[in-house]
Amino acid sequence: MDSIIEIQEKIENVTNQLWQGKGADIELISACIDTLVNEITDHIGEMKAVGIDFPMEYVTAASKNLIEAISKKDDYLLADNLYYEWKEIIIVYEEVINEMKGMP
16 A cells, blocks of 8 residues: 555656646546545545544545546546645645654
8 A cells, every 4th residue: 555655656647747738647646635535535534533634624635536537537626626635635634643653
């Protein structure tokens, strides 16, 4: 399983490829997003136990937007989704995990 850093790097690489009009491996990016969503979902209970309310509705909306971009075969829409939505989700998730690690 990829680490969050590896997923983040793959998303950045795919985003750059899409913005350059080079296309992307949709299966690879879908697998990365699935891994990320599964990891977040696996930690939701821990987050709630320490009083952190992770915005899963944002993850759900980003997932729907990802599916829409893929189904429309719109590389620029997909790149925007990856860059503006999934990149932000990763940043927030990393902050939450780091905060939880620092808790007693």
